[in-house]
Amino acid sequence: MQLSRSTQTNYVMLDLDESMVRQAAEQAGFQCDLQDLGRSFCLELTATERDGPLLLFDAADPGNTGWFSRCQYYVDGLTGGVLQTPFHLSNRPDHHGKPLPQSVVLQIAKEVPQHFRLPGRQPVNERLVYTVLYNFLGALLNGGVGLCGRAVVRPLAGIIKK
Numbered sequence: 001m002q003l004s005r006s007t008q009t010n011y012v013m014l015d016l017d018e019s020m021v022r023q024a025a026e027q028a029g030f031q032c033d034l035q036d037l038g039r040s041f042c043l044e045l046t047a048t049e050r051d052g053p054l055l056l057f058d059a060a061d062p063g064n065t066g067w068f069s070r071c072q073y074y075v076d077g078l079t080g081g082v083l084q085t086p087f088h089l090s091n092r093p094d095h096h097g098k099p100l101p102q103s104v105v106l107q108i109a110k111e112v113p114q115h116f117r118l119p120g121r122q123p124v125n126e127r128l129v130y131t132v133l134y135n136f137l138g139a140l141l142n143g144g145v146g147l148c149g150r151a152v153v154r155p156l157a158g159i160i161k162k
Contacts (some may be wrong), residue, residue, distance in 0.1 A: 028137035051100030
């Protein structure tokens, strides 16, 4: 981990290990295609052993209230940002443009502002990013992730309105 300074903001440069990121995804139960984009990793994740869709719920729908109240992670549907993480989530479309129910694309930033905090107000470091990644992917498979608003990201489970 290094500190970088721009004109107005200090950034933490995470030295994430590609094999550790891939291992966390595979241990969570995903097939992972990973690309190193320099300032971020891009992961195409597919839950090959899963029959149903990933548990990405529309938080605004009253029918999903039970799931929403149990979620540990929330996605801003307008930007795809996973709140309090250096992650951005997007749907992975099929050849017709519809979201694949067992697959998503996750981008992990390697540069975050120095004041950035993970859940529990913890300062960011590589070890915690691996832990949060594993827990987030587990939530997509088992616990549920709340989607707040819809524009870029579309829900995959629960009551889905077209």
